Amino acid sequence: GAVVSQHPSRVICKSGTSVKIECRSLDFQATTMFWYRQFPKQSLMLMATSNEGSKATYEQGVEKDKFLINHASLTLSTLTVTSAHPEDSSFYICSANPRPGDSAHEQYFGPGTRLTVT
Amino acid sequence: GDSVTQMEGPVTLSEEAFLTINCTYTATGYPSLFWYVQYPGEGLQLLLKATKADDKGSNKGFEATYRKETTSFHLEKGSVQVSDSAVYFCALEDYKLSFGAGTTVTVRA
Secondary structure (H helix, E strand, O other): OOOEEEEEOOEEEEEEEEEEEEEEEEEOOOOEEEEEEEEEOEEEEEEEEEEEEOOOEEOOOOOOOOOEEEEOOEEEEEEOOOOOOOHHHHEEEEEOOOOOOOOOOHHOOOOOEEEEOO | OOEEEEOOOEEEEEEEOEEEEOOOEEOOOEEEEEEEEOOOOOEEEEEEOOOOOOOOOEEEEEEEEEEEOOEEEEEEEEEOOOOHOOOEEEEEEOOEEEEEEOEEEEEEO
């Protein structure tokens, strides 16, 4: 089946610094990737939809200048948390659709990245 | 907006026990409903789905029935195994997926 990887799996950074999380589709090309955020004991929240070669589409309430998304190739999307603060500490998950026009439920998910900001 | 509420965990069971995880939803239309499973260190995987009322989704011994009258989609398995230990997410789909908070299930030998 389709595999999505994320790197790093865990990262600790200091307040005020920026951190980049990579999401890769390993065995398929993905024109669309998704970024989610999960708080402890809460549901996954869609942050943005990343489109290869164009600007990401952010969900309401998500700061696009805070969470920079770049989808420069058909197999890689990156999420950069800029000027991180402790409240940005969370579990970030990416996913991708193997085929254009796939429904949302046909996404393949990465294993997630645990970000801790100290 | 659309939302999903599922029972809080963690849930700890012995092997061969019966598992139920409750899930209810709120939606303006008639969404498709899903259960996802996340095993340790892996990404979420689609476990089963139902696209309309009274549909029953099933996979790997798990079942869930789309109940429009009670807006529910409870997950059940009659005899769990240690390998079923995972986090289970209920979700609905309109143009995007809306997830419940996840329920951690641990099955002891």
